[in-house]
Amino acid sequence: xxxxxxxxxxxxxxxxxxxxxxxxxxxxxxxxxxxxxxxxxxxxxxxxxxxxxxxxxxxxxxxxxxxxxxxxxxxxxxxxxxxxxxxxxxxxxxxxxxxxxxxxxxxxxxxxxxxxxxxxxxxxxxxxxxxxxxxxxxxxxxxxxxxxxxxxxxxxxxxxxxxxxxxxxxxxxxxxxxxxxxxxxxxxxxxxxxxxxxxxxxxxxxxxxxxxxxxxxxxxxxxxxxxxxxxxxxxxxxxxxxxxxxxxxxxxxxxxxxxxxxxxxxxxxxxxxxxxxxxxxxxxxxxxxxxxx
Amino acid sequence: xxxxxxxxxxxxxxxxxxxxxxxxxxxxxxxxxxxxxxxxxxxxxxxxxxxxxxxxxxxxxxxxxxxxxxxxxxxxxxxxxxxxxxxxxxxxxxxxxxxxxxxxxxxxxxxxxxxxxxxxxxxxxxxxxxxxxxxxxxxxxxxxxxxxxxxxxxxxxxxxxxxxxxxxxxxxxxxxxxxxxxxxxxxxxxxxxxxxxxxxxxxxxxxxxxxxxxxxxxxxxxxxxxxxxxxxxxxxxxxxxxxxxxxxxxxxxxxxxxxxxxxxxxxxxxxxxxxxxxxxxxxxxxxxxxxxxxxxxxxxxxxxxxxxxxxxxxxxxxxxxxxxxxxxxxxxxxxxxxxxxxxxxxxxxxxxxxxxxxxxxxxxxxxxxxxxxxxxxxxxxxxxxxxxxxxxxxxxxxxxxxxxxxxxxxxxxxxxxxxxxxxxxxxxxxxxxxxxxxxxxxxxxxxxxxxxxxxxxxxxxxxxxxxxxxxxxxxxxxxxxxxxxxxxxxxxxxxxxxxxxxxxxxxxxxxxxxxxxxxxxxxxxxxxxxxxxxxxxxxxxxxxxxxxxxxxxxxxxxxxxxxxxxxxxxxxxxxxxxxxxxxxxxxxxxxxxxxxxxxxx
Ligand SMILES: Nc1nc2c(ncn2[C@@H]2O[C@H](COP(=O)(O)OP(=O)(O)O)[C@@H](O)[C@H]2O)c(=O)[nH]1
Numbered sequence: 001x002x003x004x005x006x007x008x009x010x011x012x013x014x015x016x017x018x019x020x021x022x023x024x025x026x027x028x029x030x031x032x033x034x035x036x037x038x039x040x041x042x043x044x045x046x047x048x049x050x051x052x053x054x055x056x057x058x059x060x061x062x063x064x065x066x067x068x069x070x071x072x073x074x075x076x077x078x079x080x081x082x083x084x085x086x087x088x089x090x091x092x093x094x095x096x097x098x099x100x101x102x103x104x105x106x107x108x109x110x111x112x113x114x115x116x117x118x119x120x121x122x123x124x125x126x127x128x129x130x131x132x133x134x135x136x137x138x139x140x141x142x143x144x145x146x147x148x149x150x151x152x153x154x155x156x157x158x159x160x161x162x163x164x165x166x167x168x169x170x171x172x173x174x175x176x177x178x179x180x181x182x183x184x185x186x187x188x189x190x191x192x193x194x195x196x197x198x199x200x201x202x203x204x205x206x207x208x209x210x211x212x213x214x215x216x217x218x219x220x221x222x223x224x225x226x227x228x229x230x231x232x233x234x235x236x237x238x239x240x241x242x243x244x245x246x247x248x249x250x251x252x253x254x255x256x257x258x259x260x261x262x263x264x265x266x267x268x269x270x271x272x273x274x275x276x277x278x279x280x281x282x283x284x285x286x287x288x289x290x291x292x293x
Numbered sequence: 294x295x296x297x298x299x300x301x302x303x304x305x306x307x308x309x310x311x312x313x314x315x316x317x318x319x320x321x322x323x324x325x326x327x328x329x330x331x332x333x334x335x336x337x338x339x340x341x342x343x344x345x346x347x348x349x350x351x352x353x354x355x356x357x358x359x360x361x362x363x364x365x366x367x368x369x370x371x372x373x374x375x376x377x378x379x380x381x382x383x384x385x386x387x388x389x390x391x392x393x394x395x396x397x398x399x400x401x402x403x404x405x406x407x408x409x410x411x412x413x414x415x416x417x418x419x420x421x422x423x424x425x426x427x428x429x430x431x432x433x434x435x436x437x438x439x440x441x442x443x444x445x446x447x448x449x450x451x452x453x454x455x456x457x458x459x460x461x462x463x464x465x466x467x468x469x470x471x472x473x474x475x476x477x478x479x480x481x482x483x484x485x486x487x488x489x490x491x492x493x494x495x496x497x498x499x500x501x502x503x504x505x506x507x508x509x510x511x512x513x514x515x516x517x518x519x520x521x522x523x524x525x526x527x528x529x530x531x532x533x534x535x536x537x538x539x540x541x542x543x544x545x546x547x548x549x550x551x552x553x554x555x556x557x558x559x560x561x562x563x564x565x566x567x568x569x570x571x572x573x574x575x576x577x578x579x580x581x582x583x584x585x586x587x588x589x590x591x592x593x594x595x596x597x598x599x600x601x602x603x604x605x606x607x608x609x610x611x612x613x614x615x616x617x618x619x620x621x622x623x624x625x626x627x628x629x630x631x632x633x634x635x636x637x638x639x640x641x642x643x644x645x646x647x648x649x650x651x652x653x654x655x656x657x658x659x660x661x662x663x664x665x666x667x668x669x670x671x672x673x674x675x676x677x678x679x680x681x682x683x684x685x686x687x688x689x690x691x692x693x694x695x696x697x698x699x700x701x702x703x704x705x706x707x708x709x710x711x712x713x714x715x716x717x718x719x720x721x722x723x724x725x726x727x728x729x730x731x732x733x734x735x736x737x738x739x740x741x742x743x744x745x746x747x748x749x750x751x752x753x754x755x756x757x758x759x760x761x762x763x764x765x766x767x768x769x770x771x772x773x774x775x776x777x778x779x780x781x782x783x784x785x786x787x788x789x790x791x792x793x794x795x796x797x798x799x800x801x802x803x804x805x806x807x808x809x810x811x812x813x814x815x816x817x818x819x820x821x822x823x824x825x826x827x828x829x830x831x832x833x834x835x836x837x838x839x840x841x842x843x844x845x846x847x848x849x850x851x852x853x854x855x856x857x858x859x860x861x862x863x864x865x866x867x868x869x870x871x872x873x874x875x876x877x878x879x880x881x882x883x884x885x886x887x888x889x890x891x892x893x894x
Contacts, residue, residue: 001577001578002297003297003298005577005578006577009536009577009578009579010579012536012579013518013536013579016518016519016534016535016579017518019519020518020519020592020634043565044564044565045579046521046523047521047523047528047530047532047563047564047565047581048523048526048528048565049521049523049525049526049528051523078525078526154369163394179390179391179394180390180698180699180700181390181391181393181394181397181617181699181702182394182397182699183393183394183396183397183398183426183692183699183702184397184426184690184691184692184702186631186691186692186699186702187699188697188698188699190629190694190697190698191697192697204378206369
């Protein structure tokens with residue numbers, strides 16, 4: 001087994017644990033490279049099937065190409081696609097692009113709150129109807145008790161403290177200091193009513209591993225990750241107004257890998273193009289304790 | 294493709310210098326992002342704090358605030374040989390569970406001891422935990438040698454003391470290295486200040502660690518994680534999935550599952566796209582396979598070869614465990630026991646020894662407090678398959694869940710005999726080895742039929758089942774079939790005379806005995822007719838589990854207008870049609886091929 005095999009097989013194990021131990025399970029799909037690798041691993045774990053819905057939190061500011069890609073893949077793989085949104089904040093224009101909120105406040109409203117309320121079923125969810133290809137209000141408001149998320153420890157500081165199975169209390173809060181131990185491939189699969197567990201199958205993958213795996217498995221990705229001729233590409237994808245491309249010549253997967261291997265990006269954080277991380281020092285960790293992924 | 298990554302944990306008593314040593318490793322191997330070192334130095338100047346290499350790691354706010362590493366944070370760095378993931382295990386006793394989490398995924402460990410302070414409580418405790426967790430490559434760094442003027446006797450004394458401690462645990466360190474994290478001695482460059490030391494420096498030692506070899510030469514062990522039957526898109530595969538912990542498996546091999554003892558043959562290895570030409574898989578792989586004969590196995594069972602040493606199946610065991618729970622581990626209280634993919638209720642029957650992991654001294658035998666280590670007898674509420682940790686550690690370790698949280702971990706030292714286990718062990722023995730001189734085919738030819746169990750049930754308050762069963766027996770007999778009828782009552786008053794009449798457990802035992810009787814009769818080639826009241830799907834499961842290789846040869850019939858037990862029968866015969874029952878059942882047996890239509894004997 002090489003290191004990619006090890007990472008892959010561990011992730012598959014975690015997927016299957018999650019599937020057998022959590023009755024109400026969903027997987028967050030942000031459409032970025034990590035969650036796309038996650039989707040691929042899930043199809044491997046379940047032999048071509050995905051036995052749970054995918055949940056996408058739509059801030060309405062995602063780059064349009066991402067949404068097109070999401071719906072195309074949903075149809076192609078027959079995915080059970082659920083979309084959640086902070087409809088009120090968008091209607092009242094309480095957002096950063098509208099000039100009525102800081103980046104962090106905007107993230108909190110459009111992502112954290114939308115995520116928390118979609119998971120616990122407080123807010124309506126829309127579900128793809130595969131007959132019409134349209135999204136319809138979902139009748140089910142059943143809270144998810146297990147939520148699979150594609151985050152990685154090497155992305156930024158607070159994520160390096162996550163567990164594979166990480167508990168969230170009844171308000172989706174994360175108690176970093178009081179996490180139960182995790183060893184011998186045994187995970188937290190028991191949880192009190194009202195709480196939920198975030199499951200992180202690719203926690204130990206690095207950014208480079210993700211790209212190497214995309215190359216090995218020939219996984220389709222959005223073109224935003226590549227230089228289309230302007231000498232820039234996105235390294236991490238988020239909302240249009242808060243995501244900026246980096247300088248790069250890499251036109252495809254192998255060139256991205258080469259670029260990462262040279263170390264020329266090692267001084268630049270992967271999420272450096274994500275503006276909300278920078279406001280107020282530990283912005284992201286505060287967001288994450290409140291329920292952000 | 295790039296080099297392997299070796300997972301390394303760094304442990305030790307708080308403030309003995311772990312973070313400083315990691316900071317040094319990062320800085321001196323040029324792994325830090327450019328400008329980072331300068332930025333941290335500058336920040337210290339501004340805040341008038343002395344610079345610390347440890348600050349390089351303090352990515353998080355509260356870490357700096359409290360000045361202690363609260364979790365097993367991961368750091369990556371690289372030598373010419375390979376990449377490392379360093380897991381920084383907190384040295385504070387409060388965070389032992391984080392230390393355990395970090396250390397459990399490591400292949401090798403560095404244990405840091407302060408030369409000036411000497412061996413402290415957590416130096417020992419961590420050494421103990423590392424060995425308990427199964428980490429065999431441990432190197433001890435005697436740090437802060439600058440504070441003791443780089444004197445060899447100080448180093449030698451610590452080496453002697455700690456080596457003696459490890460010896461009690463049956464562990465031998467791969468080496469002891471005198472270092473100074475602050476001054477950089479013997480970390481990445483050899484120190485000129487300790488010419489009395491000529492062993493490897495830290496960087497050399499790291500590269501000398503060997504990546505953990507996957508145990509393929511051990512008996513096959515694959516805990517069943519799930520059995521999938523996806524119906525979407527016309528997928529008809531029934532896939533047994535799990536991760537191979539040890540050994541290898543191949544298409545065409547016969548496998549047996551414990552505790553059920555059921556056997557089948559691997560037909561194919563499943564993949565994402567359906568078709569696959571993969572023929573075998575080894576330890577570490579998460580696989581799925583289909584079986585040539587349909588058998589019912591569940592999550593929690595362990596698959597192995599019929600030809601290799603089998604795991605134990607028992608419900609009482611002697612174990613050594615450590616406890617991290619908020620509340621003490623108590624006798625008689627219910628906990629969850631998770632081993633491999635099995636998950637059963639358990640309680641502690643008896644404490645044999647409770648020891649303080651930092652001194653290895655025995656304590657009073659009342660309860661096991663947080664951070665204690667104990668040897669005890671555990672009683673599981675179901676038969677479970679496992680190995681002794683000494684034989685196959687991968688399936689010999691378990692965790693204990695208290696109040697929704699993993700609160701302890703342990704390893705199985707021994708099986709403690711109990712009645713249930715003895716019965717089951719004997720049952721399995723026969724299960725896998727029992728053969729008579731005459732084959733099933735020979736009998737089928739002689740009797741012109743194949744054996745099966747016709748199970749006829751009805752509501753408790755009527756006799757429809759008995760009427761139907763007796764007339765079926767008469768009909769088959771008069772047509773020359775080899776048949777026999779047993780009423781459940783025969784079992785109750787005879788074979789089960791020693792059992793009480795009621796209770797869930799007793800009920801299960803009746804069915805187990807019924808299944809044993811059926812095993813004998815079916816083996817003799819009989820079409821066995823049994824009547825029993827109010828058979829449920831759950832009763833069926835017991836029968837299916839205990840009927841050796843014949844779960845598919847049970848034919849269920851419900852007589853009566855309404856099915857009140859939730860059973861899903863093969864035939865449903867209404868009360869008014871009870872007279873037709875023998876004929877309908879006979880036809881069904883013909884359709885299923887138990888009675889041969891065209892050949893007369
Ligand atoms: N003199 C001296 N001090 C050290 C050395 N290594 C660490 N220290 C100091 O010991 C204290 C604790 O170190 P730290 O790395 O934070 O310990 P940790 O709790 O094990 O991570 C800090 O004040 C360090 O400056 C060393 O080699 N020599």
